[in-house]
Amino acid sequence: MTHSSLVRRAPVAVVATICLLAGTLLTGCSDAGSSETSAGSASADRAAIGADAPAPADTKVDAIASNARGGGSQVQHRAEISHGNVILRAPDVADARTDVRRLVDRYDGEVAADQTDTDDDGRVVSANLVVRVPSSDFVDAMDALRGVAELAYASSDTKDVTTRVIDTRVRLRAQRRSVHRVETLLGRAQDLRDIVLIENELAQRQAALDSLEQQSAYLADQTSLATIAVEIDRAHHAAAKKHEDHTGFLAGLSAGWHGLTAVAVGLATALGAVLPFAVALLVLAALAWPALRVARRRHRPPTPSTPAG
Structure with a gap:
């Protein structure tokens, strides 16, 4: 293929892409705004995109959307x-x-x-x-x-x-038709530039379709099963306390023993708190005692000597 033929076909690729985008926008608006679609046209659309039956995740969504369009202004089944x-x-x-x-x-x-x-x-x-x-x-x-x-x-x-379910279903149906149209156009493309452009567009639309299918599956699961x-x-039940006699020798002995134990524990606690300070004072006194003895000897006045005989 010569360079001149590529130059001549470049505008054709641009025009095809613009027409494809315009057709998608018109189709999306028509699908979202039309509320009186007949059963025959719906069957024709499914045949055109190769979807003879809805996906399992869209069954509940399809029923709600069909009731919303065919039941007038009142929706019989709420999601x-x-x-x-x-x-x-x-x-x-x-x-x-x-x-x-x-x-x-x-x-x-x-x-x-x-x-x-x-x-x-x-x-x-x-x-x-x-x-x-x-x-x-x-x-x-x-x-x-x-x-x-x-x-x-x-x-x-x-x-x-309910409104979210219906909106998701309408968008999902329109996106499937859009993907099918791009796939058809890709099968007819001959020029390499056209193929690259159409493949990029197809990848974007397929990603949007996958996202809508996940939303539809989530709505179908959440609306069919409630979560608790x-x-x-x-439960902690307090046991009833038995009445006890607090008089007599045994009761007094028990009370005295508990009192002695409490006093012993208090003395031991006090001793433990004072013991570190006592040890520190003893160490300081042991270190200071020689210095005090030397100081006392220096300041002691000399004793007068007594004459002999």
Whole structure:
């Protein structure tokens, strides 16, 4: 291929790229603004992009979007994300933990995380579980968990994400069509410059498509299963104190012994506190005593001598 042919085909590549971008923008606006798409056109779009059936992660999103478009202004099925927290107190944490797992099985849920702590004797003193139950059973499951043991704290939060689900589904469908159009254009490209430009555009659109698919999968998971964090701690019950007779010989002996022990401990404590100072003073006195003796001898007046016979 000569240099002149490349120069002549360069404007063609630029024009093709501009047309591709303009067609994508027009298609995206048409998909986002149109709310009366018929079933026949939707089937044709899926056939055009090679998607005969929706992805498993988009099933719930498709149903919500279809209800929103076909049900008028009122959405029949709402998409909600629910979270709950429950703190329980139980004398036997192991039994309460078993009851929680049975309750989750009753609602066809699952235990996403389970952590237990034990004491030195091997008894379970606390348990932390993260359970997932169907969103439709969230309220009933919360009420059932409150009755497993003594309730210390409970909270729940539900967010309506119907609009977000519909928006994600519409954007996902438009992005799949856009990727398919770029792939079709890449298959028809002959010039190396055109191929490089189209491949770069395809990589960007594919990355955007992957991000939308991850968002769709996350929404489908969160709206289908509610998450509840369950914490179980061991309840500490104070034992009743027995009434004791504090009179008589034995009671007096016990009181005297405890008093003697307290006095001995106090004296030992005082002695231990004074002993370092006493040792230091003794050392200083031992060092200063020779100097004091010399000083006393120098300052002592001489005694007069007595004459003999």
